[in-house]
Structure formats: structure tokens, C-alpha cells
Amino acid sequence: MVSKTSSFVNNSSYIEIHGGNRIKQNMIKFAARWMLGYTLGKRQANYVELEINLVDHLRGTTTYGDVVWEDDNLRPRCFAMDLCDHIRERLLLKVLAHEIVHVRQYVKGDLKDYTSKAYCSKWKNTMIQTKGIGSVSYYDLPWEIEARKDEVVVFKAFCEDNDVRFTRNGRICYVD
DSSP: OOOSSTTTTOOOOEEEEESSOHHHHHHHHHHHHHHHHHHHHHHHHTTOEEEEEEESTTTTSSOOEEEEEOSOSSSOOEEEEEEETTSOHHHHHHHHHHHHHHHHHHHHTSEEEOSSSTTEEEETTEEEEOSSTTOOOGGGOHHHHHHHHHHHHHHHHHHHHTTOEEOTTSOEEOOO
16 A cells, blocks of 8 residues: 555654554554544644554454543543454454544544543533433444544545555455
8 A cells, every 4th residue: 555645644643553464454554644644634643642453352243443542631642442353454444444533533622531420521512421311322422423424534535545445345455
């Protein structure tokens, strides 16, 4: 994968990958760097640290990825992401795009998790209860709605900018 326009890849975000094979690790690292640059811009992407774990424990579940901040709830820049190691490349890159959108939401301050109030998050200055009485369904959470919408934009832009194509079964098709 070689980017036609290296501006989105040209950032110094710190990305560390664990698990999976070397080819998958390189693909995910390149894609994550590009997607961070695309969603955050070079300036903000430079300050993001992202640890991505390609894991087995998500196999057989309906969850293919998640991301959490690890440093400061006020202005998070350090994130840990788990991605399912047992899905095809097409879906893996879509899940990565979805989780990168969540990183953007945290970095830009649109989404904040309350540490003092259990199961509450702040979305664009509105407190939302995520569990218990009066809570919003997971699929109706505003940050999930936005992430599902924006993942498509990020994924398509990444594929177009980097000439990424897929076979019918969702594997990357390398074209010379």
C-alpha cells in the first residue's frame, strides 16, 4: 500500500501493534497512521499515541473492536485499541476506521467518559447515561451513530487514496 498523497501518512503519531502476523501488523499500522492524519489533521495526529492489539478474545462475539483512553479524561492522547484478529482485511479496516473515529471524538473533546459518575458520558455538552434506568441503547448512542456514519467515509477515502481493492471474500487484492 503506497499512498498517492502522503500528507495523511506524514505525521509522527506513535503507533504500536501487538499480535497478528507481520504483514497484518504493517497494514494496520499504515492504515491507522493514515486514518489518524485524515480524521485529526497532521498537527493533532502528531500527539496521539495508539497501542493496537490484534486479539483472539473477540472471536465469536459481535464486537470486533474497541478503544479506550489511557491517560487523561480531559484531553486524552494515549489510547489502547483491541481489534479482532480473525476477520477479513476489509472488515478489519472498517472496524479500524470506526475506532479511529472514536479516537477523534475523544481528542476533539466531543466525547468524554465520566470517571466519577458510573456509566455516564458527555457528548457535545450533554450528559448521557449508558447503562441502567433511563439509559440509551448502545446502537442509539450519538457517538456510535456518528462513528458508523463516519467509518464509511474514512474507509472509502483510505481505499481510494491508497488504491486498496478487495477480493469477493474480503481479502486485500494486491494489484501491481
